[in-house]
Amino acid sequence: MTNKNQNIGEQELVxxxxxxxxxxxxxxxxxDPERVKRWWGPKGFTSPVSEIDFRVGGAYLN
Incomplete structure (x- = not known):
């Protein structure tokens, strides 16, 4: 089966x-970094660091 939306060498996860x-x-x-820390990851895991910068070139670190 061929996916017409997939380009060779490109991967996408939705x-x-x-x-x-x-x-x-x-x-x-x-x-909101403080809210992300509360739910990120599987049950029992923690996210002690959450930095979110939505500016162009910014980063999303959890």
């Missing part, structure tokens, strides 16, 4: 999740 929460709250959960 993850879809539907949240039963207001869009604004979901956005904060993904963009």
């Amino acid at each position: 993850i879809t999740k539907i949240f039963n929460a207001p869009r604004e709250l979901v956005w904060k959960a993904w963009t």
